[in-house]
Amino acid sequence: MIPKLRSDGINDCPTTLQINRGRSDTFAEPLKGERVILHVDMDAFFASVEQRERPWLLGKPVVVGGDPGKRRGVVAAASYAARKYGIKAGMPLVTAKKLCPHAIFLIGTDRDKYEDVSSRLLKIFYQFTPQVEPCSVDEAFLDITGCESLFGPPLQLAKKLKEKIETKLGLPCSVGIAPNKLLAKLASSLNKPDGLTLIPRDKVKEMLNSLEVTRLCGIGNKAARTLSTLGIHTLGELASYPVEVLKRKFGKNGEWLHLAANGIDFSPVISQTVPEKSMGHERTLPEDVTDPKQIASVLLALSTMVARRLRQRRVRGRTITLKMRYSDFVNLTRSETIAFPTDSEHVIFKVTHKLALGATSGIRKVRLLGVNVSRLTEGEKFFQTSLPFTEYRDKREMVYPVMDRIRDRFGEGAIKWAGAASVV
Ligand code: TTP
Numbered sequence: 001m002i003p004k005l006r007s008d009g010i011n012d013c014p015t016t017l018q019i020n021r022g023r024s025d026t027f028a029e030p031l032k033g034e035r036v037i038l039h040v041d042m043d044a045f046f047a048s049v050e051q052r053e054r055p056w057l058l059g060k061p062v063v064v065g066g067d068p069g070k071r072r073g074v075v076a077a078a079s080y081a082a083r084k085y086g087i088k089a090g091m092p093l094v095t096a097k098k099l100c101p102h103a104i105f106l107i108g109t110d111r112d113k114y115e116d117v118s119s120r121l122l123k124i125f126y127q128f129t130p131q132v133e134p135c136s137v138d139e140a141f142l143d144i145t146g147c148e149s150l151f152g153p154p155l156q157l158a159k160k161l162k163e164k165i166e167t168k169l170g171l172p173c174s175v176g177i178a179p180n181k182l183l184a185k186l187a188s189s190l191n192k193p194d195g196l197t198l199i200p201r202d203k204v205k206e207m208l209n210s211l212e213v214t215r216l217c218g219i220g221n222k223a224a225r226t227l228s229t230l231g232i233h234t235l236g237e238l239a240s241y242p243v244e245v246l247k248r249k250f251g252k253n254g255e256w257l258h259l260a261a262n263g264i265d266f267s268p269v270i271s272q273t274v275p276e277k278s279m280g281h282e283r284t285l286p287e288d289v290t291d292p293k294q295i296a297s298v299l300l301a302l303s304t305m306v307a308r309r310l311r312q313r314r315v316r317g318r319t320i321t322l323k324m325r326y327s328d329f330v331n332l333t334r335s336e337t338i339a340f341p342t343d344s345e346h347v348i349f350k351v352t353h354k355l356a357l358g359a360t361s362g363i364r365k366v367r368l369l370g371v372n373v374s375r376l377t378e379g380e381k382f383f384q385t386s387l388p389f390t391e392y393r394d395k396r397e398m399v400y401p402v403m404d405r406i407r408d409r410f411g412e413g414a415i416k417w418a419g420a421a422s423v424v
């Protein structure tokens with residue numbers, strides 16, 4: 001059985017892995033020169049985000065997918081309660097409906113919402129280590145080698161990380177810790193949901209031995225079928241198979257298969273130290289509009305979303321861009337670069353509104369609006385109230401931190417400016 005650790009790292013039952021904090025071979029204190037890699041994967045990500053917004057859905061079978069009215073919609077995410085009925089990602093929604101007619105089906109088309117959560121997650125990761133490699137909307141590798149002096153042994157760090165994600169975002173995740181990325185990713189998948197799994201160097205062979213080959217990231221169904229023709233079904237069987245035969249059958253991937261099944265992976269965590277170049281949000285409007293007031297209210301809402309993201313990332317930007325798509329699908333973009341970087345929705349709105357007034361006739365219908373801020377710099381550096389700033393400052397800025405805290409706690413739609421459209 002795969003050892004399942006309670007989130008405090010203590011054994012759950014007699015079959016679980018012994019964690020002896022004093023011994024290096026369990027990672028309580030990693031061996032000198034040994035890497036410690038952590039992989040985080042959010043549990044049923046889109047579904048959990050939707051459940052967080054509607055707590056009465058917690059524990060219920062929830063399926064997030066495309067529009068069920070469209071014939072070819074598929075499941076994007078299924079809560080763990082829904083998975084008990086056999087529902088899984090990629091399955092046609094009609095099949096999911098047959099498997100569990102009473103499941104709650106939600107349309108998950110608001111990718112911005114999930115990406116916002118994703119960027120907040122990233123911020124939490126960076127509080128533990130600068131070595132962070134995001135690998136999808138809800139997954140990242142963290143190289144936590146040498147972080148013990150700040151956060152304690154790896155399991156303790158992982159527990160703190162899980163707690164922080166829970167308290168800040170209200171979302172469950174699974175964490176894997178291992179000497180490399182390949183094994184850390186495997187570890188995070190072994191005890192989902194809410195898992196915390198460690199694969200110490202000296203337990204690799206034992207833990208991989210009886211697992212099916214497809215449990216390892218990189219071995220898909222096609223490779224598994226070929227392997228089964230060689231009589232290989234488990235990672236243990238693959239690990240002891242002659243590498244020369246694997247090379248003949250799989251070419252250069254043969255050697256990788258051999259190394260991977262033996263738990264060997266040297267790939268580094270490639271951290272993204274380069275900050276984003278711009279931040280933006282756009283919305284296709286529920287119906288095409290010509291009314292300047294309606295356009296202004298959407299722009300205020302979008303400017304607020306962009307400004308909030310800038311503040312979350314502690315950056316400010318100078319170039320403000322308006323994007324407009326007319327009902328005939330002709331796109332227009334207009335930019336203005338201001339003298340000082342901003343993270344204020346009212347400054348961003350002022351500029352985009354001015355640009356929009358110059359681009360709308362009151363006759364031509366607008367289908368989509370977008371607001372983007374680029375030429376980003378780190379925020380604090382510019383946080384002054386000296387005279388030249390007054391033109392670009394607004395006294396409403398004083399309430400931004402309060403509004404941000406309300407949104408942190410109760411969700412993005414919890415509070416908005418009078419006159420702003422609801423686009424969250
Ligand atoms: P995953 O991490 O693969 O899945 P998950 O988080 O829903 O569930 P698990 O607990 O097994 O990790 O993907 C993250 C999100 O990406 C998922 O919630 C929705 C989205 N997604 C799709 O939109 N389409 C897909 O086919 C898959 C697999 C995911």
Ligand code: MG
Nearest residue numbers: 041042043138
């Ligand atoms: Mg996930």
